[in-house]
Amino acid sequence: MRRSGLLAFLCMALVLIAGSRLAFAEPTQVAHVTLGHSTVPLNGPWRFHVGDDPRWSSTDFDDSAWETVDLTPAPGAHDGDVGLPGYVSGWSRRGHAGYTGYAWYRMKVSVDSGTDAPLHLAGPTLVDSTYQLYVDGKLLGGSGDFSGTRPTVFGVRPSIFPLPSSSSDGPKTYLIAFRVWMDPLDAGEDNGGIHVAPIIGDAAGIDLLHQVQWLQTFKGYVVDAVEPVAFVLLALMVIGLISCRTEDTYRWLAAALILLALLRANQAVFYWSDVLSSRFSDIGTTVILRPLVLAAWTLAWRDWFSVNKYSWLRYFVSALTVVYLVFALLGRPWFMPDAPQGLKVAADTMVEGVRVAFAALYLWIIGLGVIRLAKPSTYLAALAAILVGIGLFATELNAQGVPGIWFPYGTGVARGQYAYALFIPLLFLLILMRSVGYARRRQPTE
Template structure:
């Protein structure tokens, strides 16, 4: 797949080339003069300087293979005449595969350099063609793929020394070419042949190597290094914000592309053969697709994880068909995979943009542009294979100094530039949001510190103990214990919905209202707190621009314990307290802030000396272990007669996921009777 493999290595090459173009010397010589058209039978040489000549032809050309075709005495007059300045497809030849021979006879005496310096021959292959060169029937050199059994390597320019000419002063040069079965050859595997003195050909070889680096190596090398740099940058962002895994997958995506680039370089420099390059390039392209889908999945927070996982597995399995020799099945699956890959990525980005994720919308157009540009290249190459357009038109490239690039390179440059810009914008935005969140959490903690008293008003009648274990965020837990003039205790405990500063502020509102309430009756206090919270929620809704903002509510339990052990309790949706290891049954009541004018039922219980009453938040009951099991009411009841610290630590060790608050009241001593004023206190 071109988009996921080879083409993906070029995303922002042109942007880098602007910076690095000045660092590379202009190594190109002036265009060589072209020979005039010659009759097919006259093998001619076109001078290109004092000691150089371009052997453009006509060459004699024959498809097939026969060792006798290297013999200078062979009559090749029946062979076709071709020139190297035009592709075979433009000379009337159909595409072929396998072997073909080129032959030309030159007059070496006319080209002999001054001083008797021997002649050298410089051959520039086209693409992956393998060459073996014969002079007067003797092999003088070959490309790497022709040493022993033929194998496919990317062919590099060859500098070969020619032997002494024959008695008549001529040298018959025969070039045997080969490409592996299945490679359709339409251009011809011999691209350029130059003849001249050794030192001049050495200079021409340096120019050819420089041109090859300019046209095929430098941009890819720089781009691979750039992707490694971006991968390192993505890793740094991930370590800075570990809960944002999209940065890690961005780094892995860039590493995948960089590895693919390294593989491409090893192939272009003829370090590895096609038999090694093909499976590596095959798999790395599919790995790129799978990693890109994972990056987009994490980036957009898409919910279709199971479906995407299935697609990723399918992408990684497809190359096995090619390795098993099922090329036709693989071609069908490959095209399908490319269409599915592009469609999925574009859909996920579009869907995220529609959900309000602006960064996804910024990435949408460049990604589509890169995909369309790659498709254009594919269509042009297909049209060239069908000979509907010329190879030159299909492979047209632009130049920026000595460096060349194509239309798709610019598109991918825009894509990667937008990717980097979006990631930087996202990182800065998330960092700012986290700073604001941390500031809110710090403010909320300072507020909540006032809602959780550190000293409790114990006396000879009651021994109080509390434990508060916050989770990472700041919740809405609160409790207060107020001594009353008659020696009784007034206790309120609750949990405001939500997290962060808003929950802490709502809890502080309730605590302030509780401490300023002149009533000492639990049911009346809950009615007052309900009205206060509804009023506060109305004010917040009026100030908020978000019409869908969730109105805050709070569970709450309020109790008054007298010196003689009687206890009045009213509950607004909070967990019931425990008495001596048993849950106290209370009438149900709606949480505060739900219905205006809500009234709450109050009940009375009698406590005995030595009893313990426990008030707690839902952080105890809802503690959850790694297996997803809740601490639950049964375990809570089993530990409900223990100290507050023991209960809190037991729930925390089980698996805390919310703030834990526990208040323990131990009845140490009781008075025999209540005063007349206390007896007349109303009960609801």
């Protein structure tokens, strides 16, 4: 009797274990959505898995062993850049710190629209770094170019994807899958994957939402488009000073304004269009423009404050610039990706040291100019130089704990943007004062 009782117990245990496995192996959970003329964010639960496999877009694939991800944001949450609402942390904070590459999100959605209106999906407005959207196993589109061995990343902008229509009445069921690529350039402690959930709704509602999303994107980078125009106009005024044929030189000031305009405009161009890829933008800004901008502004203030009796200064600035260019290139994740991590860390450390050297030299020139030319216009020029320096040395100020961005009216405005907004009219005044002074000196005396 004991043996038979033991066998019966084992049989029951096996049945329970098998039953639990069958329950765990259920297909993708179905999220039920009821729509009228409205939109609903698809916060989850999403099935998530790192890696890449074309079969993961299929409706027949069993993703029950995948982990679950919830994209529900905290009340009032937004990103730390332009203020996009609905922000959640990426996979680096969800158990995949340091991972870059492919990952997939899957969700089965049953939609009861209550109307015959076509359904659309608004793509996620913030993704590290780009994505493709599959619905019922078919590619509908996405952001970036996936034709190469590695995707080419462009700025993720608001997008609309019409969903397939259904001939049957009642709820429509879709298998929605996102294939996400995170570029090593975007690696960070809070980064990875989808940060703002996609939104489903009727065509009219999604169209209105799309307009609001674009307005937020436009507002977030409009300052980066307007300020460069002002810099170029100031450069034209400076060129007018050069034509005055005085003993002063302003060539470096004109060059500094134009280079800064290119650096600032990069943000708007990248996020508003597909003109610049992430890689090309990184080369232009991190490797080329940032070193040149620091060098140009250092030499521009050297000339403005007449601190040009030190012949070594030009060679020192040139040497710092070359070192910055070389080590900025060595430190980029896409350059020599198989190089030892220690080399990348050493390169980044060298760049930090060069930037500190530039900052010290920059402040030394301002201080020396104020001491030697103690007059009201010099103090105004020193203030202008400090305002530019707030934008140029943003990384160093961040390291000191100085707040870097504020969100007036829900739109992110960086510390440097405020500084440049004050600098532009101040430099205009300084150029005007010098132009008037040169004009008076050129008038014939009675």
